[in-house]
Amino acid sequence: MKKLLEDKPWAVVQTIRSIIATPASAKLRRSQYKAFSRQVPLLYVLLVVNTAAVVFTHFRVAPRWLAVYLPLALCAACAGRIVLWLRARKAEPPDEVIAQRLRNTLRLTALFGAAFTVWGLLLFPYGDAYAQCHVVFYMSITVIGCIFCLMHMRAAALLMTCIVVAPFAVFFLMSQHAVLIAISINMVLVSAVMIVILLIYYRDFANLVESQRKLLIKQAETERLSMENLRLANLDGLTGLPNRRRFFSDLDKLLVTASATRTGMAVGVLDLDGFKPINDLYGHHFGDRLLEEVGRRLASLSSPGLIAARVGGDEFGLLFGGDVSQARLRELGAAICATLQRPYELTDVTARLTASLGIAVFPEAGTTAVELSERADYALSFAKNHRRGATAIFSREHETQIRRCNEIEQALKLADFEREISVFFQPIFDISSKGIVAFEALARWTSPSLGTIPPVDFLAAAEKTDMIHSMTHVLLRKALEAAATWPPQMRIAFNLSARDVSSPEAIDGVIRTALASGVAPERINFEVTETALIKNVSSACETLGALKKLGAEISLDDFGTGYSSLSYVHRLPIDKLKVDRSFIADIVDDAAARAVVKSIVDLCRNLGLTCVVEGVETASQVSVLRGLGCTVMQGYFFGKPVAGADVLQSFVMNGSVTARSAAASTL
Ligand code: C2E
Numbered sequence: 001m002k003k004l005l006e007d008k009p010w011a012v013v014q015t016i017r018s019i020i021a022t023p024a025s026a027k028l029r030r031s032q033y034k035a036f037s038r039q040v041p042l043l044y045v046l047l048v049v050n051t052a053a054v055v056f057t058h059f060r061v062a063p064r065w066l067a068v069y070l071p072l073a074l075c076a077a078c079a080g081r082i083v084l085w086l087r088a089r090k091a092e093p094p095d096e097v098i099a100q101r102l103r104n105t106l107r108l109t110a111l112f113g114a115a116f117t118v119w120g121l122l123l124f125p126y127g128d129a130y131a132q133c134h135v136v137f138y139m140s141i142t143v144i145g146c147i148f149c150l151m152h153m154r155a156a157a158l159l160m161t162c163i164v165v166a167p168f169a170v171f172f173l174m175s176q177h178a179v180l181i182a183i184s185i186n187m188v189l190v191s192a193v194m195i196v197i198l199l200i201y202y203r204d205f206a207n208l209v210e211s212q213r214k215l216l217i218k219q220a221e222t223e224r225l226s227m228e229n230l231r232l233a234n235l236d237g238l239t240g241l242p243n244r245r246r247f248f249s250d251l252d253k254l255l256v257t258a259s260a261t262r263t264g265m266a267v268g269v270l271d272l273d274g275f276k277p278i279n280d281l282y283g284h285h286f287g288d289r290l291l292e293e294v295g296r297r298l299a300s301l302s303s304p305g306l307i308a309a310r311v312g313g314d315e316f317g318l319l320f321g322g323d324v325s326q327a328r329l330r331e332l333g334a335a336i337c338a339t340l341q342r343p344y345e346l347t348d349v350t351a352r353l354t355a356s357l358g359i360a361v362f363p364e365a366g367t368t369a370v371e372l373s374e375r376a377d378y379a380l381s382f383a384k385n386h387r388r389g390a391t392a393i394f395s396r397e398h399e400t401q402i403r404r405c406n407e408i409e410q411a412l413k414l415a416d417f418e419r420e421i422s423v424f425f426q427p428i429f430d431i432s433s434k435g436i437v438a439f440e441a442l443a444r445w446t447s448p449s450l451g452t453i454p455p456v457d458f459l460a461a462a463e464k465t466d467m468i469h470s471m472t473h474v475l476l477r478k479a480l481e482a483a484a485t486w487p488p489q490m491r492i493a494f495n496l497s498a499r500d501v502s503s504p505e506a507i508d509g510v511i512r513t514a515l516a517s518g519v520a521p522e523r524i525n526f527e528v529t530e531t532a533l534i535k536n537v538s539s540a541c542e543t544l545g546a547l548k549k550l551g552a553e554i555s556l557d558d559f560g561t562g563y564s565s566l567s568y569v570h571r572l573p574i575d576k577l578k579v580d581r582s583f584i585a586d587i588v589d590d591a592a593a594r595a596v597v598k599s600i601v602d603l604c605r606n607l608g609l610t611c612v613v614e615g616v617e618t619a620s621q622v623s624v625l626r627g628l629g630c631t632v633m634q635g636y637f638f639g640k641p642v643a644g645a646d647v648l649q650s651f652v653m654n655g656s657v658t659a660r661s662a663a664a665s666t667l
């Protein structure tokens with residue numbers, strides 16, 4: 001209690017100090033200054049005019065120095081202040097200047113308040129009762145006016161009230177004149193009410209300024225957040241590159257500019273070859289880090305004329321501006337592919353992959369975003385099919401191909417598979433036993449509208465949809481129907497599509513068809529390509545396991561054309577490797593091709609697999625291959641694919657060997 005009492009005077013002093021002091025907030029000081037600077041010239045005008053009126057009523061009755069010279073000096077000072085304030089009206093002074101001016105205002109308020117009060121009190125005794133009343137009226141009305149004008153500066157208004165009203169009240173209370181005492185009481189009361197109103201007004205004013213300040217901060221924060229959101233909504237979280245949405249909005253903008261200014265632009269679609277198997281093999285975390293590195297490399301190549309964005313899993317979009325001549329695009333494309341082809345050294349694993357790029361140039365390849373990106377996609381699939389790891393610029397040739405593909409797709413939708421699709425058979429020859437050991441079933445389609453279509457074309461079209469499954473079903477049934485009529489030791493090789501391999505339902509269908517055919521499953525050899533397997537190694541193993549369980553054999557087809565072939569062969573439940581014919585074409589002259597085939601033959605020997613070479617066309621190829629240790633061969637040299645009926649004929653004519661294979665047996 002004692003302590004509280006001891007503390008109280010100090011608390012009162014503190015409160016008074018805080019009321020009188022200029023506010024700590026620069027924002028509040030500035031607002032005060034702005035409001036106040038509009039009113040302060042009025043204050044001085046009020047002082048000058050009211051003082052002039054008093055001078056008028058007193059200059060005859062009071063001494064000259066008091067009635068004229070002193071007020072004249074005071075009014076001159078006021079006029080000086082008016083000029084200064086009017087001049088400073090438009091300026092936006094810095095915070096320190098404002099603080100200084102507010103402090104000056106406080107000092108001047110004390111000075112002027114005291115000076116005018118002393119003047120009024122000195123003048124009071126002169127003149128008649130009217131003149132005295134005028135002084136009283138002058139002082140009271142002027143102080144009220146001044147308090148109003150100083151409303152935004154609490155300290156100044158309070159100071160003014162104290163300096164003027166206190167001496168005024170004391171002076172008149174002591175006069176012992178009833179009217180003057182009443183007036184001074186009125187004056188004190190009015191001043192007290194005004195002080196209360198002023199404090200409330202000032203508090204509201206300060207609150208308003210503070211809430212305005214907070215609102216501005218909030219607004220700035222909201223703006224910053226919405227800018228940040230906009231930035232994030234347009235960025236790919238993993239690579240930091242622009243995302244799909246941003247890519248297409250930039251593409252639209254670039255198209256508008258290119259159309260308006262007739263400048264060049266091109267759209268690129270880039271796809272990582274072999275990303276999926278790397279992702280499957282090393283896990284998604286590794287895949288993410290690899291994509292981040294791809295993003296970094298693309299970002300390092302970006303310039304105002306080349307924007308890179310991530311538009312899908314391992315797909316990136318590119319926008320080319322400025323010079324889009326074929327030469328520059330090829331140069332840029334080569335630089336991009338080369339950059340992405342560099343090894344990816346990520347902690348303890350070094351991954352290698354290539355990137356294929358398809359480009360469509362405006363306006364030759366298309367004039368809309370959809371057309372251009374679709375054609376860039378076509379060019380990309382052309383690159384992927386023909387020149388993996390390289391750039392293809394969309395051309396009419398691609399367009400013709402695309403049109404042809406569309407025609408095939410349409411005709412295939414209307415096709416009657418049962419009637420239009422047939423199976424041809426190509427012999428697979430074993431030079432050690434000098435006989436045909438199997439026939440590979442090869443699909444043929446003669447469309448009533450388009451004529452004979454190469455299998456790669458119609459199979460690619462069928463593989464785009466689930467149509468491939470019904471096609472596989474018809475082909476397998478027809479192939480096994482034919483095989484059922486062959487001698488029991490003759491095996492049949494049947495190609496499964498990548499889509500078949502990745503669909504458990506399709507494989508169930510294959511197994512049912514095989515069982516229903518009456519052909520012993522041990523005679524059936526299913527051929528699958530590397531691409532079918534590496535899409536998902538573990539699910540492919542399951543599928544192949546089901547076929548093996550049936551009793552059938554599995555061959556890995558087109559071996560050597562895929563990616564990291566050797567690294568996972570031992571993990572697959574396969575019986576044979578079929579060496580792709582691209583290695584055989586030059587085997588006689590090309591030592592490198594011979595070395596590849598030799599290593600595959602050795603691999604097969606080590607893993608206990610049968611090695612089959614495809615595409616054998618000449619006797620010299622046969623003798624080279626025999627030298628490398630190959631015994632099982634297939635190719636035009638041993639026999640071209642023939643219709644089912646001709647296969648039977650070859651058995652009738654030559655027992656189990658064809659005329660061609662008989663020739664080979666003499667080698
Ligand atoms: P593939 O499985 O590698 O089949 C061998 C292809 O090489 C056949 O082409 C065959 O005619 C051809 N060929 C055989 N010997 C030689 C030769 O000495 N020289 C040359 N240059 N070529 C030779 P085809 O019949 O055009 O089949 C192409 C591809 O279509 C096949 O390649 C296979 O991947 C696919 N395919 C064929 N029939 C079917 C099928 O019934 N189902 C599935 N899913 N794919 C099939």
Ligand code: CA
Pocket residue numbers: 440495527557
């Ligand atoms: Ca095959």
Ligand code: CA
Pocket residue numbers: 557558578580581614
């Ligand atoms: Ca093949």
